[in-house]
Amino acid sequence: MSKQFQFKLVLLGESAVGKSSLVLRFVKDQFDDYRESTIGAAFLTQTVTLDDQTIVKFEIWDTAGQERYKSLAPMYYRNANCAVVVYDITQASSLDKARTWIRELQRQADPSIVIALCGNKTDLTARRQITQEEAKKYADEEGLMWFETSAKTGEGVSEVFTAIAKKLPLSAPSSRTSAARGTAAARQGVDLNRQTTTQGSNEACNC
Template sequence: MSDEKYDYLCKVVLIGESSVGKTNILSRFTQNQFNLESKSTIGIEFSTAKSIHIDGKVLKAQIWDTAGQERYRAITSAYYRGAVGALLVYDIGNMNSFKKLERWLVELQDHADSNTVIMLIGNKSDLKHLRAVATEDAKAFAEKHNLMFMETSALDGTNVQLAFTQVLTEIHKVVSTATPKSEESGLKPGQGKAVIQRLDSTKKKTRAGCC
């Protein structure tokens, strides 16, 4: 994995309340695995994910799984900096996790760059009988805040790969019209640019809704 060639190294953060399935979304995407007995993330867990080919370029996602517990908020806030992508996750069967999205979004916007690509993720879509958050309400929230949107299931894999692919595709669009302020962090000889720092862009990014 360390010798893999890539054009862009993209930092993506997973955020949202505890127990919404962030760790299993990451595990499903990177290893195609799901752990029914997975425990809450303590602080920060880091994973370098697989690469994706987009328009002839190789984008390698460097994904950070942040703890949702309140007591770790001060620790995780520093890790928003430099993120070019974010998955804002709630549990479709947990209305409280949906109500807390506004706070998570504000925190993300306070610490991340204004061009950060954000996708709203309604996880656990396989648990239809436990649904507490209507898809229409989530779409309305996404439209209000100009976010991409998708419902996923880390359990059966529904839309997990697609969600990351769409976020990275949108990141590539931003990168195509932007210049990193710094290429220091994460840059490896012969492996392309590191898109980890803030981006300067004169072109306003648009986010297409999707479910």
């Protein structure tokens, strides 16, 4: 019988870097050129199948990038098992903002959190301002996973979440049940064996 584990994942980054588009591509394999900015945060779920015996379910919190919502961010990354910090390869300032988010995670999030740095919009490579070498060097120095993606074309998107799933500790005690969801998953994840897999749910949270 396959085992399913549940983890909390948060997306952080400057406004308009494509966080919501990345999630939409991952969850529904869709892209919308005219997505409105996220208000507060949006909540979605999706699963990754690692092998015949292991399924990882992500509870995804897609946070707003606007400065006025920054004070809400700790509410979403607190007790998160993993984080994707997104920057726009065509906007040099967005990597600086990503560095700020990573420093905040390193100071305030769970010490065991898995962090991925993700450069989005590779479909606009002609307008690139942030080189792969610069971003990867920073990621290596900070011990982060590093990826480049295009939410528009889908390039690299599933690879980000699959790689994160593979790095998470799938060692939750078998005694854990669905009642232990949420913050109880902070360090080891929740074993959702015998739970029904939910894919692609999308609820707005205008907190």
